[in-house]
Amino acid sequence: MSVGATPDRFQAADVDGAHHREDNYLLASSGLGSWLVTLDHKRIGVMYLIGIMASFFLGGIFALVLRAELFTGQKLFLSEDAYNQMFTLHGAVMTFLFIIPSIPAALGNFMLPIMLGQKDVAFPRMNLASFYLWIIGAVFFLCAIVFGGLDTGWTFYTPYSITTSTRVILALLGVFVLGFSSIFTGLNFVVTINTMRPHGMSWFKMPLFLWALYATSIIQLLATPVLGITGLLLIAERALRIGIFDPELGGDPVLFQHFFWFYSHPAVYIMILPAMGIVSELVAVFSRKHIFGYRFIAYSSIAIALLGFLVWGHHMFVSGQSQLAAVVFSGLTFSVSIPSAIKVFNWLSTMYKGSISLATPMCYALSFIFLFTIGGLTGLFLGALSTDIQLHDTYFVVAHFHYVMMGGTLVAFVGGLYYWWPKMFGVMYNENAGRLFCLIVFLGFNLTFFPQFIMGSRGMPRRYARYVEEFQIYHQLSTMGAFLLGIGMVGAIAVLIYSLYRGKKAPANPWGAATLEWMCSSPPSLHNFEEPPAVGDPYNYDNLRYDEREGGYVVVPGAAKKTSSH
Amino acid sequence: MNLLSTLSLLAEAGSLFFTPSNSVFAPEVDNLFDLIYWISAFFFVLIVAVMVYFVVMYRRRPGHSVQPSPSHNNVLEITWSVLPSFLLVLIFVMGFTGYMNIRTPPDDAYEIHVYAKKWSWLFQYPNGAESSDLHIPVGRPVRFILESEDVIHNMFVPAFRTKMDCVPGRYNEIWVLADHSTGTGIKDEDHEPTWLFCAEYCGRDHSNMKAKVFVHETGDFDAWVAKAANLYEGRTMAEVGELLYKRKGCISCHSIDGTRKSGPSFKGGFGTAHKMADGSEVVMDENYIRESIRDPRAKVVAGYEPVMPVFPSSRLSDKDITAISEFIKSLK
Ligand code: HEM
Ligand SMILES: [Cu+2]
Numbered sequence: 001m002s003v004g005a006t007p008d009r010f011q012a013a014d015v016d017g018a019h020h021r022e023d024n025y026l027l028a029s030s031g032l033g034s035w036l037v038t039l040d041h042k043r044i045g046v047m048y049l050i051g052i053m054a055s056f057f058l059g060g061i062f063a064l065v066l067r068a069e070l071f072t073g074q075k076l077f078l079s080e081d082a083y084n085q086m087f088t089l090h091g092a093v094m095t096f097l098f099i100i101p102s103i104p105a106a107l108g109n110f111m112l113p114i115m116l117g118q119k120d121v122a123f124p125r126m127n128l129a130s131f132y133l134w135i136i137g138a139v140f141f142l143c144a145i146v147f148g149g150l151d152t153g154w155t156f157y158t159p160y161s162i163t164t165s166t167r168v169i170l171a172l173l174g175v176f177v178l179g180f181s182s183i184f185t186g187l188n189f190v191v192t193i194n195t196m197r198p199h200g201m202s203w204f205k206m207p208l209f210l211w212a213l214y215a216t217s218i219i220q221l222l223a224t225p226v227l228g229i230t231g232l233l234l235i236a237e238r239a240l241r242i243g244i245f246d247p248e249l250g251g252d253p254v255l256f257q258h259f260f261w262f263y264s265h266p267a268v269y270i271m272i273l274p275a276m277g278i279v280s281e282l283v284a285v286f287s288r289k290h291i292f293g294y295r296f297i298a299y300s301s302i303a304i305a306l307l308g309f310l311v312w313g314h315h316m317f318v319s320g321q322s323q324l325a326a327v328v329f330s331g332l333t334f335s336v337s338i339p340s341a342i343k344v345f346n347w348l349s350t351m352y353k354g355s356i357s358l359a360t361p362m363c364y365a366l367s368f369i370f371l372f373t374i375g376g377l378t379g380l381f382l383g384a385l386s387t388d389i390q391l392h393d394t395y396f397v398v399a400h401f402h403y404v405m406m407g408g409t410l411v412a413f414v415g416g417l418y419y420w421w422p423k424m425f426g427v428m429y430n431e432n433a434g435r436l437f438c439l440i441v442f443l444g445f446n447l448t449f450f451p452q453f454i455m456g457s458r459g460m461p462r463r464y465a466r467y468v469e470e471f472q473i474y475h476q477l478s479t480m481g482a483f484l485l486g487i488g489m490v491g492a493i494a495v496l497i498y499s500l501y502r503g504k505k506a507p508a509n510p511w512g513a514a515t516l517e518w519m520c521s522s523p524p525s526l527h528n529f530e531e532p533p534a535v536g537d538p539y540n541y542d543n544l545r546y547d548e549r550e551g552g553y554v555v556v557p558g559a560a561k562k563t564s565s566h
Numbered sequence: 567m568n569l570l571s572t573l574s575l576l577a578e579a580g581s582l583f584f585t586p587s588n589s590v591f592a593p594e595v596d597n598l599f600d601l602i603y604w605i606s607a608f609f610f611v612l613i614v615a616v617m618v619y620f621v622v623m624y625r626r627r628p629g630h631s632v633q634p635s636p637s638h639n640n641v642l643e644i645t646w647s648v649l650p651s652f653l654l655v656l657i658f659v660m661g662f663t664g665y666m667n668i669r670t671p672p673d674d675a676y677e678i679h680v681y682a683k684k685w686s687w688l689f690q691y692p693n694g695a696e697s698s699d700l701h702i703p704v705g706r707p708v709r710f711i712l713e714s715e716d717v718i719h720n721m722f723v724p725a726f727r728t729k730m731d732c733v734p735g736r737y738n739e740i741w742v743l744a745d746h747s748t749g750t751g752i753k754d755e756d757h758e759p760t761w762l763f764c765a766e767y768c769g770r771d772h773s774n775m776k777a778k779v780f781v782h783e784t785g786d787f788d789a790w791v792a793k794a795a796n797l798y799e800g801r802t803m804a805e806v807g808e809l810l811y812k813r814k815g816c817i818s819c820h821s822i823d824g825t826r827k828s829g830p831s832f833k834g835g836f837g838t839a840h841k842m843a844d845g846s847e848v849v850m851d852e853n854y855i856r857e858s859i860r861d862p863r864a865k866v867v868a869g870y871e872p873v874m875p876v877f878p879s880s881r882l883s884d885k886d887i888t889a890i891s892e893f894i895k896s897l898k
Contacts, residue, residue: 080770153767159734160717160769247735253718254733287624290637296647318720319731320738323669327662334654338647344613345646351620353633358625366617373613377606384602384657386595386664390727393720393765457583457599459724461765464773468761539637 023525024426039124042524044131045110046424049417051134052106053493055097060486062090067448067482070475073467083465084151085166091154092171096178097138099405100267102413103274104220105134105185108213110424112189114517115207117198117535119527122191130184133177140174143167153463155264156231158245158256162238169238172231179228182270186220189213200535204298207515207538208291211298212277215305219266219273223309227263230256254319261312269308271405273301275412276343279365282415283347285513286362287354290539293346300339307336317388326385333383340376344369359511360434364415367442371407375400378453393463395474396456399449407445414441414492421496422510426523427503433495440488447481507552512544518553588725588760588781590743594664595727602657668728671741675709678702682712682719682732685771687762688813695794696813699754699778700762702744703787709741720766723779729765744781752790754780798885807893810886819874822897829874830867836895841868852891859887 025042035043066086069078078086109127113120121127144150144167152161152168161168193214197206234256236242243249245256284291291297313321313329347369356362378400381387391397422428455474460467467475509518517524519533536543547554583603584596624630678700679690690696700723702708712721714732721740722729730740749757759778768775782790793799797806811817819829830840839847843866848854857864859882862874882890 080773084767084770084772151769157718157767160767163717164769247733253735288626288632289635293638293643295638296643318729320733320736323666326665330661331658334658337654338651341650342643342647346643348613348616348620349642351617351624353635354620354624355626355630355632356621356624358621366621369617370614373610377610380602380606380654380657381599384598384661386591386661386668386727387599387602388661389665389668389729390595390599390724392729393722454582458585459722459761459763461722461763461773463767466773468776541632 024521024523025526026425026523028526037128039120039128040526041113041120041124041127042110042424042528044127045106045108047131048101048109048134049106051131051138052098052102055093055138056102059090059093059098060489062086062093064482064486066090067479069465070467071479073469073472073475075466078465080465081151084463085149087463088150088153089145092150093141094405095154095267096175097134097141099271099409100178100182101134101185102271102409103278103416104189104213104216104270105130105181107278107413107416107420108189108274109185111420111517112192112210112213113196114520114524114528115210115515116192116196116201117516117519117529117533118192118196119529121188122196123188126184126188130181130188133181133184137174137176137178137181140170140177144170144174155260156234156256157260158234158237158251158253159247161234162246169235172235176228176231179224179231182220183224186217186224189217190221193217198532198535204295205535205537206298208280208294208297208301209274209277209515211301212273212280215301216270216273219270219305219308223263223266223270226259227267230259230263233259254316254321257316257319258312261315262309265312265315266305266308268401268404269304271409273304275368275409276301278412278416278419279347279368280343281513281515282361282365282419283350284539285419285511285541286357286359286365287351288357288512288541289350289352289354290537290541291346292349292352293342294539296342297346300342303339304336307332307339311336314383314388317385318392330383330385330388334380337376337379337383344373344376357511358435360429360431360438361415361419361511363435363438364411364418367438368408368411368415370442371403371411371445375403375405375408378403391456393461394456395452395460395462398462399452399456402449402452407449411441411445414438417496419511420517421499422506423517423522423524425500425503426506426521427499428506428510429495429499429503434492437488437491437495441485441492442488444481444483444485444488448478448485449481451475451477451481504551507550509544509553510551512541512546512553514538514541514544585724586760587727588744588746588748589727590745591664591667592725592727594667598657598660598664601660605653605657668740671709671739672707675707675741676703677709677711680710680712680721680732681715682721682764682775683715684717684769685764685775687721687764687775687777689777691791691794693791693795695791697794699759699780701780701782701787701790701794702742703784704744704747704781705784707741707743709739712738712740717768718766719764719768719775722763722765723760724763725760725779731766746781747783747786748779748781750783750786752782752786752793754778757781798889803889803892804896805893806886807889807891807896810882810890811893814877814882816890829870832894833897836891836897842866843868843870850894852888855891855894856884856887859890 025040035047038044069076069083148167150168150171151164151166193210233244237245241249243251245251245253247253280291280297311329311333313325314333317326382391382397382400418434451474455471460471506522508522514536515538516533520529543556544553545556583599587596677692681688687698688696689700710721712730712732714734716734719732720729721732726742728740728742730738732738748759757780759780762777762779764772764775797809819827821827821831822833824831824833835850837850839849841847848865859877862876863872866872
């Protein structure tokens with residue numbers, strides 16, 4: 001029977017409704033084949049997880065090679081050409097293959113239907129198609145790497161990208177296909193959230209992670225087509241010389257930058273919004289406090305999604321765009337910082353008077369708040385026109401976006417992975433090891449990227465294979481940090497993988513969370529729920545109590561329907 | 567450079583985040599940077615302190631339990647959304663005024679043309695002098711007109727606190743007024759120049775596309791630029807010819823090692839006979855070279871397209887042509 005195809009969603013799995021452990025989705029059917037054609041959102045989520053983690057480690061290896069080469073400032077083992085390819089591939093793999101799909105496609109896919117108390121997304125086949133598009137896109141990328149590489153930077157600026165002899169067209173086709181994958185996921189999520197919220201879950205009873213995914217999906221739907229078209233135009237320019245972007249043919253290279261950033265700045269919010277959603281869940285659960293300012297957080301996600309479309313010009317302050325444009329874009333850029341700041345204040349207020357557990361996911365959430373605050377505040381230096389002129393295209397920018405994308409999105413992603421791991425695989429990991437590697441990641445991260453703020457403001461340009469001696473000390477600190485960070489990341493993932501073999505069996509609700517995914521067994525059965533779960537306030541923990549025998553939280557009998565009054 | 571000497575250097579320089587500046591608008595940029603820095607430091611310390619305090623105060627422990635507190639408060643939330651906006655407006659306005667200074671050159675500025683190409687810089691001065699490092703006078707506004715011959719480059723001088731893209735097919739401009747010289751005298755060794763970097767990725771040697779910036783005392787600059795315009799002083803004719811061969815672009819079509827490009831190679835060409843497109847034979851001598859430069863279509867070597875541009879005397883003087891002939895003659 002094909003999963004998700006039957007309309008009666010809560011058909012009992014067995015005749016008598018009895019539920020065996022073997023019903024869990026991991027064991028429901030076996031063999032590689034049963035995974036490859038599955039329509040189960042959970043299995044698709046797991047396959048995505050494997051794919052993006054592989055991409056992350058590939059991109060991570062590129063990063064460590066880059067950092068190693070930069071240890072001295074002279075040639076160590078990479079020629080200039082090899083270095084340029086390396087940073088391009090690092091950026092392109094991390095952005096297109098890893099960070100954009102990471103949270104929505106892996107964790108979102110797995111959790112979204114369960115958090116709605118449903119058994120699948122609205123269009124399970126489209127979901128599977130989206131995964132295969134991701135694979136095809138990744139294959140195009142790998143082909144580009146194998147057959148001649150790519151050296152344009154992940155931004156593909158013209159006219160360089162028109163003249164280089166590397167595999168621009170292959171990579172752009174990859175981006176194009178990945179774009180469709182992203183659009184499919186976004187469309188699926190929008191429809192699922194719009195039409196499949198259960199009885200009793202009004203918009204403002206929805207978990208904030210779903211608000212974040214909803215806002216993200218809107219950006220994916222509206223912005224990604226622009227990237228696709230830009231890619232096609234660039235392919236046409238290279239292959240047919242039509243004269244849109246190439247100055248030799250009367251085209252305008254700055255036009256390309258407008259097109260490119262019109263997608264790629266909103267893409268930054270595709271990366272960060274779901275991360276903020278995860279942190280909202282974590283902070284509430286591990287403080288056992290109702291999230292503070294629910295509506296403000298929800299609205300700020302939408303505000304960020306919409307304002308995110310109006311600020312792309314801040315990447316082009318020194319491209320020679322008109323001074324008026326620069327001023328307008330600078331002003332709009334600052335408007336995005338307000339909703340981001342609101343969220344930070346709300347998270348802190350949520351912790352007030354709570355009962356804060358420093359479980360591993362919460363450690364990642366705290367780490368996120370620390371790092372994202374630095375990332376966001378350093379955005380102020382870049383949004384202000386006169387300081388941006390000095391900082392543009394220096395290591396200051398590199399540090400800024402790594403604090404936001406890696407310190408923010410990646411850290412939240414790992415936190416979310418630790419949070420949902422017991423649900424996804426039915427096992428508990430070693431808490432102390434989890435926290436230790438979280439700390440190593442945190443220290444390694446700061447050692448890697450903080451020195452980059454300093455060297456950047458002192459004038460070290462980005463995308464440099466060689467540099468002058470005065471920057472050496474900062475590069476050396478940064479390189480040492482990178483290797484520490486690498487150890488931390490490998491360790492963090494190893495802890496999770498080890499738990500698959502040796503972990504204790506997870507209870508249904510180990511953290512005492514009130515969102516619906518914790519109401520089904522760990523791991524969930526094929527159809528998630530036997531009967532529709534009772535919908536309550538997703539942040540009311542009053543009616544949950546720790547149960548020794550279960551090793552997790554259970555609903556206080558008779559209190560299931562209670563919702564918080566506020 | 568080791569850690570200790572760096573730290574002591576930084577202590578002398580005064581700030582971790584700045585490199586010494588050399589332009590009149592740098593202090594304004596640095597002040598805004600400082601202001602944002604302190605605002606950020608304030609909020610960062612506040613946020614982290616509150617976070618750590620809460621974690622310690624309210625950590626989960628036996629006997630501790632959640633205390634009731636409201637889960638929203640409109641007054642509070644509106645306050646902390648609106649108040650920071652005032653700071654943001656302040657930062658925005660200061661950034662804007664600083665920017666207008668950086669982007670608005672005075673009318674009487676001295677003009678230098680900047681040609682960026684993979685992977686070198688060429689600076690051209692009003693009297694015709696050219697250099698691959700940048701030389702400017704102190705205390706006098708200088709306007710740069712930026713062009714690129716191939717892909718996008720970016721002229722970035724950290725000490726000036728300014729940068730601007732060089733975009734093929736359009737002119738961009740920036741300006742600077744340096745407030746102190748980098749040394750006295752016109753020889754490079756007498757200076758401690760600062761760096762000029764290419765800040766827009768442009769291919770293989772992007773990170774090697776840098777130049778030095780020399781800021782001269784006023785009298786020194788006039789002497790330097792006069793000397794730079796006079797290529798002939800201190801060079802043999804053949805050496806000048808070689809410089810011209812590179813700078814004026816002959817190099818892009820004529821090799822000196824026998825390789826065939828869009829024009830014939832100069833190697834061993836002098837004094838030998840060449841077959842022309844119309845069937846005649848011409849011996850390459852000074853007169854033939856001069857004619858080929860001034861009127862390239864008059865005699866075209868067999869097997870080549872007539873693509874060479876005309877060089878009028880405004881671009882190559884007769885003396886220059888003599889130097890080029892000497893150079894070609896030297897290529898045996
Ligand atoms: C919310 C999460 C954010 C993310 C994920 C993010 C990410 C990025 C990335 C990837 C870049 C580099 C693009 C490149 O040149 O390759 C960048 C640059 C920039 N960011 Fe952000 N950013 C975020 C927040 C902010 C905020 C809050 C501000 C301003 C208040 C800001 C202002 C800027 C500016 C002005 C640039 C261009 C800097 C330059 O190239 O000179 N960003 N950001
Ligand atoms: Cu460059």
